[in-house]
Amino acid sequence: MYDILIVGGGPAGLTAAVYARRAGKSVLVLEGTGFGGQIASSHLVENYPAIPAVSGADYSEALTAQAKALGAETQFGRVSGLRREGDGFVLTVRKKEFEGRAVILATGAKHRKLGVTREEELTGRGVSYCAVCDGAFFKGRDTAVVGGGDSALQAALFLSGVAKSVTLIHRRGEFRGQEANEAAVRQRENITLALDSQVVELLGENALSGLVLENRAGERRELAAEGLFIEVGQEPDNGLFSQLAQLDEGGYFQAGEDCRTGTPGIFVAGDCRAKELRQLTTAVADGSVAATAACQWLDR
Ligand code: NAP
Secondary structure (H helix, E strand, O other), X not given: OEEEEEEOOOHHHHHHHHHHHHOOOOEEEEEOOOOOOHHHHOOOEXXXXXXXXXXXXXXXXXXXXHHHHOOOEEEEOOEEEEEEEOOEEEEEEOOEEEEEEEEEEOOOOEEOOOOOOOOOOOEOOOEEOOHHHHHHHHOOOEEEEEOOOHHHHHHHHHHHOOOOEEEEEOOOOOOOOOHHHHHHHXXXXXXXXXXXXXXXXXXXXXXXXXXXXXXOOOOEEEEEOOEEEEXXXXXXXXXXXXXXXXXXXOOOEOOOOOOEOOOOOEEEXXXXXXXXXXXXXXXXXXXXXXXXXXXXXXXX
């Protein structure tokens, strides 16, 4: 039996592993998609204190290596169940079961879908949710990004260095991302803004060839684009754990800054927790708080 089972190998979960290992606890981190979490696909992180610029991939690799070097064990696989048993908890991954005295849920959030018809059919055929992962396929081509936050601004910046053109489509007139990102976007010659506009149709037989945009006045126009990068935010995926950790109406875990849930022994950390600001800094802060709370609970 492990002292602490951590669900999610993003910045919150891996930071929790670092803190728990340094407190002498045995730790298993379970990850279903890829260690490092969503930040791994961020082109550049420029707002992490004392690190003026780092690629998301480099940051994730360093944090994963740090946790492993401290002795955190890792297991790849999507968790399909969590139950209380005796003095601890049991997590199921495929047919395997892992026992722990405490659990930290650091499940992050998943990409929100745009909700346009044929989005699923054309995913991988022009539609993507990760510019850093898939941008290279669109070298010298016309592309578009949809969204108005930092993810969309950063995706547009990254693509502008690869693609022939990038149209950044946002449903409102103002962006919600950092000013520095917006300023950089506005300076790039091959980025065009399509504000107050929505994607209402995806064109192309077997692969994306263009989009139909509709502006606030209801006017429609076609835009040539072989790549569409959807960056319209994140949403939680915590339903599986709702018996033991209460969710708010948005599906985020209800826990305060102490990262404790209503179930003794279960803690939550990072973007999966109800909070005001979801950033790398707040994710690692949660990881350290949750791990310290879990260690105190184990030593009680
Ligand atoms: P976000 O800030 O929630 O922005 C999502 C954007 O998508 C919003 O502009 C929203 O429009 C738009 N949107 C949502 N649903 C839509 C729909 N159905 N159709 C069209 N547009 C839709 O998400 P994010 O950009 O992924 O950022 C999430 C968090 O991570 C933020 O706190 C961000 O600062 C942080 N982040 C940080 C970095 C970094 O520091 N390097 C990089 C990426 C992200 P409205 O504005 O109209 O709501």
